Amino acid sequence: MSNQQTVAELGEFGLISAIQTRLANSNHQKVSVGIGDDSAVVSAAGSQVVACVDVLTQGVHFRLDWSSANDIGRKAAAANLADIFAMGATPTALLVGIAIPDVTPVSWVLELADGLAQEASRVDVQVVGGDVVKSESIAISVTALGELSGRKPILRSGAKAGDAIALAGKLGYSAAGYLMLSRGFRSPRVLVNAHRAPEPAYELAATALKATSMIDVSDGLLSDLSHLASASKVQFHIDSATLPIPEDLTAAASAFNGNALDWVLNGGEDHAFVATFSNPLEVPAGWTLIGSVTAGEPGVFVDNQLTRATGWDHFLK
Amino acid sequence: MSNQQTVAELGEFGLISAIQTRLANSNHQKVSVGIGDDSAVVSAAGSQVVACVDVLTQGVHFRLDWSSANDIGRKAAAANLADIFAMGATPTALLVGIAIPDVTPVSWVLELADGLAQEASRVDVQVVGGDVVKSESIAISVTALGELSGRKPILRSGAKAGDAIALAGKLGYSAAGYLMLSRGFRSPRVLVNAHRAPEPAYELAATALKATSMIDVSDGLLSDLSHLASASKVQFHIDSATLPIPEDLTAAASAFNGNALDWVLNGGEDHAFVATFSNPLEVPAGWTLIGSVTAGEPGVFVDNQLTRATGWDHFLK
Incomplete structure (x- = not known):
């Protein structure tokens, strides 16, 4: 992977733009404001939102020699979407925080984004926001949001x-x-x-x-x-x-x-x-x-x- | 700090329980389900939720020799709460993903939780959920939620x-x-x-x-x-x-x-x-x-x- 462009070469804003392009979808009825503003704005029918966070880290939840970036994206999304369904709720959106070393190939990050989007599309939701930062080791934090449409949560x-x-x-x-x-x-x-x-x-x-x-x-x-x-x-x-x-x-x-x-x-x-x-x-x-x-x-x-x-x-x- | 209990000694569930006790507050009118279930359930008046994620990493956003765990918690919360206000929204809750080495003192994590809660209390919200995982270096991912009560977001x-x-x-x-x-x-x-x-x-x-x-x-x-x-x-x-x-x-x-x-x-x-x-x-x-x-x-x-x-x-x- 040595001849691939790294995130250090592309820069944060270039990387976010590339991820945004990769995740860009048709307008989604649940999303009022997606990637690109200070926050996302998403449907929460019934005036309650269901929310959870899971963090996956290198060497603990995944190994780079065992799993592709796509696998890791799908796994991170799945763990969170399952938590929304376990409340009796319907997922509405994902947000993702990506902490990566600056030698990470851009292609790895884009494949990760693909994996997140792929799993999200299984339940018809999208990645609506997030953050990309530099770190010593990889950590992927996914937030899933869901709505109850007036139902009571299942506790x-x-x-x-x-x-x-x-x-x-x-x-x-x-x-x-x-x-x-x-x-x-x-x-x-x-x-x-x-x-x-x-x-x-x-x-x-x-x-x-x-x-x-x-x-x-x-x-x-x-x-x-x-x-x-x-x-x-x-x-x-x-x-x-x-x-x-x-x-x-x-x-x-x-x-x-x-x-x-x-x-x-x-x-x-x-x-x-x-x-x-x-x-x-x-x-x-x-x-x-x-x-x-x-x-x-x-x-x-x-x-x-x-x-x-x-x-x-x-x-x- | 060598004689302090580490998170490896306490274990994940013990740590979560200690954090939960530290964050336990009186019932908050915006929170239907807080820490302790698969997801949190929070008010989203107007049936829209505003959400954002920021990740802070060791050596990039903070240095352990410059900042206390309390400082880092307050900084992580502030960065996200500011993003909610920047949408013209009112914050309702925080969730936090904590990735830490297993030699981290339990007291450090509890001080981090205190810092998060302290900043959150400035705008009358609480930490309602999250995840704690092992990693090689520290990453703190904070998700802030907000509500618009029928107003349009400021873009x-x-x-x-x-x-x-x-x-x-x-x-x-x-x-x-x-x-x-x-x-x-x-x-x-x-x-x-x-x-x-x-x-x-x-x-x-x-x-x-x-x-x-x-x-x-x-x-x-x-x-x-x-x-x-x-x-x-x-x-x-x-x-x-x-x-x-x-x-x-x-x-x-x-x-x-x-x-x-x-x-x-x-x-x-x-x-x-x-x-x-x-x-x-x-x-x-x-x-x-x-x-x-x-x-x-x-x-x-x-x-x-x-x-x-x-x-x-x-x-x-």
Whole structure:
């Protein structure tokens, strides 16, 4: 990449202009003011805005030798869009803060912008603003905005004893893909690609409007269920026999001496959705029933055994 | 700081919990859902949200030997809040993404949170969400949200020939303070502190509701006026005799062989506000008239001389 133009050669304003051109789209009905002013102005139907921020850093959330800039852009957008859907909201826009060393090729930044725009277009939103700054290592901060159109947000704290627990989307794929990559393999593609850029089941999350609580699985199923259990002050009981463990995972587990159930229970970054419903008949099509909520000291049980989540913690070693 | 607890020792969830406790405030009328769920939910009166992101990085926007964590938090919040006011909007909330090495003392992160909360409280808003991740170097990403309550946003593109140009807030202080610090001095305090954490004239910005265009001066007066001129397709004419050059600056310039006018014209990071008004009588109290807008090829003129901005570019050397 040594003969490529770097961001130091192009300069900040040239870079912003190039990104802006790359992201320029037809007018979007949700966007009043996009890139190019001091702030963006976006629809917030119902006079409430839903907002979240995730930061992805080099060496922690991605490795440049494992993931393309496009992958990283898609992953950063997906992590945030999933958080908007997990509130029962509809995404309206993304903003992005890009911190990069000045030797970064301009083409890398533009591919990152492409990846962000590509994932955003899966849910019909755009990148409406952001910031590009110099730093020693790469950090990508994405802000997602969403609207509720008068609906109430679906919180972590709404699960009640008697609720059914249901799951939408893949689990364990990112963890399995990480193991493949860390052993030097670039396949199976379905696992490796899931680690590079997850594909959250947005359309299923959007059908869960009757959920009493919801979360997206970013740290690991048990870890994120424990957040629901704590916030709702109830017990989550999972029946492991109901958990989907696809052939993709069992085959990889047997080839790599891995544990497919462990990937499903503790693997993060797939951004599946888990939700509770007061009536099993309200669980939407495409969701899988995996257990039920009971009263009691908050905790997560698998097959009646109290579990201790081993999901991802950024700082504990 | 070697005997202090590090974020690696406390862990991500412990750190988030400590930050949450530190930021916990009484219920805020603008906040429906604050820290602790997948996303925050905040008021957006008029069904539009104003949003912006700024990233501050170690060695570029701050140095740990020059600025306390509190300074950095206040600076990060101020840069973003100024962008909300520059749209003619009222801020409603902040979100923060913190990327830090795992050897960072917990106390440093909590002081950063205090700084963010302190600046936010100047305009009666709170930190409602965010993310904390591990990285090689420090990056602080702040997202500010605002509401328009049915008003139209004040854009960069609204200046018209015949408009008056006016300024609110200090200019040149941060640039002068930077020079003091880079020469190894810790005084004059008024300049050094202005570089560590600017104090934008929020309350004056909030009076500019009749402005035809507005921007906050983050890169330098000439640089930011050139953004207004380009977006509005007009010429900005500044009369240098009208620019406020306080004794603080002239004294420092004479002691340090600096140029006070250059600091005022090209110094960034003070987050003063510049706006245009269709009638000089509409310029609010506390604002200073500094020139006028004419038709013609877009550009910025000082005393009838076309200028070339030398404001800050993150990547050009």
